Amino acid sequence: MSDKLNIGLSRKVGEANYGSRGASINLEVELDNGVLGDPGQLRDRVRDLYMLARQSVDDELQRPADASQTSHVNGNGHANGNGHANGNGHANGNGHASSNGQQPRMEVARATQSQIRAIFAITKRQGLDPNVLVRDRYRVHRMDDLSIREASALIDELKNGRTEVRS
Amino acid sequence: MITATEQPVIRDYLSYSAVRKFQNCPLKYRFRYIDGLAEDCVASSLIFGSAIHAALEFYFTAQMGGESLPTLDTLLEVYQQSWRDRSEDNIEFGKSETADSLHGMADRMLQKFLDSDLTQPEGRIIGIEEQFRGVLIPGLPDLLGYIDLLLETDDAIIVRDFKTSRSAWSQGQATDQSDQLLLYADLVRNIMPGKQLRLQFAVITKAKDPKVQLLEAVFDEGKLDRTKRIFETVWSAIQAGHFYPSPSPMQCPSCGYRNQCEAWRGNSVRKETV
Numbered sequence: 001m002s003d004k005l006n007i008g009l010s011r012k013v014g015e016a017n018y019g020s021r022g023a024s025i026n027l028e029v030e031l032d033n034g035v036l037g038d039p040g041q042l043r044d045r046v047r048d049l050y051m052l053a054r055q056s057v058d059d060e061l062q063r064p065a066d067a068s069q070t071s072h073v074n075g076n077g078h079a080n081g082n083g084h085a086n087g088n089g090h091a092n093g094n095g096h097a098s099s100n101g102q103q104p105r106m107e108v109a110r111a112t113q114s115q116i117r118a119i120f121a122i123t124k125r126q127g128l129d130p131n132v133l134v135r136d137r138y139r140v141h142r143m144d145d146l147s148i149r150e151a152s153a154l155i156d157e158l159k160n161g162r163t164e165v166r167s
Numbered sequence: 168m169i170t171a172t173e174q175p176v177i178r179d180y181l182s183y184s185a186v187r188k189f190q191n192c193p194l195k196y197r198f199r200y201i202d203g204l205a206e207d208c209v210a211s212s213l214i215f216g217s218a219i220h221a222a223l224e225f226y227f228t229a230q231m232g233g234e235s236l237p238t239l240d241t242l243l244e245v246y247q248q249s250w251r252d253r254s255e256d257n258i259e260f261g262k263s264e265t266a267d268s269l270h271g272m273a274d275r276m277l278q279k280f281l282d283s284d285l286t287q288p289e290g291r292i293i294g295i296e297e298q299f300r301g302v303l304i305p306g307l308p309d310l311l312g313y314i315d316l317l318l319e320t321d322d323a324i325i326v327r328d329f330k331t332s333r334s335a336w337s338q339g340q341a342t343d344q345s346d347q348l349l350l351y352a353d354l355v356r357n358i359m360p361g362k363q364l365r366l367q368f369a370v371i372t373k374a375k376d377p378k379v380q381l382l383e384a385v386f387d388e389g390k391l392d393r394t395k396r397i398f399e400t401v402w403s404a405i406q407a408g409h410f411y412p413s414p415s416p417m418q419c420p421s422c423g424y425r426n427q428c429e430a431w432r433g434n435s436v437r438k439e440t441v
Contacts, residue, residue, distance in 0.1 A: 122232055151293075
C-alpha cells in the first residue's frame, strides 16, 4: 500500500458590491517509496505541490467569473471552488494535474430555501436519500451548499424521474 | 396610562412594512414595534390577503415540487385554515362584509387565478415566500423581506408580488408601488450577476367578477436610491424618538390602536433601537 500526501489551499478575493470570489484546490498524490524517510525530499514535494496549487488557484481567480467553469459562488457573492486533482506520484511542480472526473461548475448563488424544501419533498416521495444524492452528484456535504442552478437542475431531474442514486 | 401587554419586539432588522407604518403614523409604529402593544382588532382585509397568499403559496409549492396541482377545493381549504389560525383575533369587518361573504369572494378569486396564466409563471420558480435579508444602507439595520415568487429565466431574475385589490391597477399604480419590489430586487441582484432584474405585480381584484392582472414595473436605479434615502431618513427619525399621531380618515377607523392613541398624552424624546 502506497503512502499518500494530501494538501489543500484556498484563497478569496474581494469584488464589487461587497461581494467576494474564491477558489480552493485539494491535491492528493501517491508518494514514491522512501520519500517519507527522507525529510528533505518530502519537504521538496510539499513545496512543489503548494506551488502548483497556488498557481492553479491564482489562475482561477484571474479568470472572468462568467468564463470560469470551476468556481462555485454562493448567494452573497462568496465562492468556493472544489478541485480535486490526482497526481501521478511525481508532483514535480509543472502545473499539470488531472481531474478526478467531477464535472466543472460555474454557479453564482446558493440554493434557496424553497429549492431545498422542494428537493426534500420530491426525494421523500420517491424514497430517495437527498443527502446521499447531493453528495454523490455534486460532492457537497450539505444541501445548503448546492448552487441555485444545481438545485434547479436537480429538481428538474427528480420531477422527470431521471435521477439515479448509488446505493 | 399605556401598558404593554407583551414584551417589546426588539428587532435587529428593518422591514418595508415597518417603515411604511412609520410613514403612515409614527405613533402606530411606536405602539407596534417599540412598546410591543397588541392591536385591539385586526382589519379583515389583512387576514383576507394573508389567507389568499397562503393559498397561492400552497399552489406554487406543489408546482415546484412536482406534485399534482391543487384543485379549487384544496386551495379553499388552505384559505380557510389560514382564517382558522387567526380565529382568536378580534377581526374588524367592513360594511356589509362577513366572514362568509369574504369566503365567497375567495372562491371566485382563486377560481380566476386557476383559470389564468398566473398559474404558469415565466421561467423557473426558485423561490416561494422566500426570505431575503441584507444590507440596504451601511449603518442601518439589515432589510428583511419575503418575496412572494422568485423566478429565473435565461436572461432575467423576476421578483413577483401578489396583490389583492378592490379595483384593477393601472400601469401608473404599478410604477408608484414599485419601491418595495425595488428594494427586494436590490437584495437579490447579486445572486446572479449580469441578469436583468424584472419586477412584476400579479393583481387579483376583490370583486363579483374578479380580474387578474400581471403588471411590470421598471427597475429604476434612481427610484431605488430615493427609496433608500427615505429609509435612511425614517431610521433617523426612529432613533430620535419622533413618535406622534398622524390622524387620517382613511387609516384611523380600522386602526387597532385607537384606544392607546386616545390615551396618549405625549412622550419625551427617547432613543430606541429596534
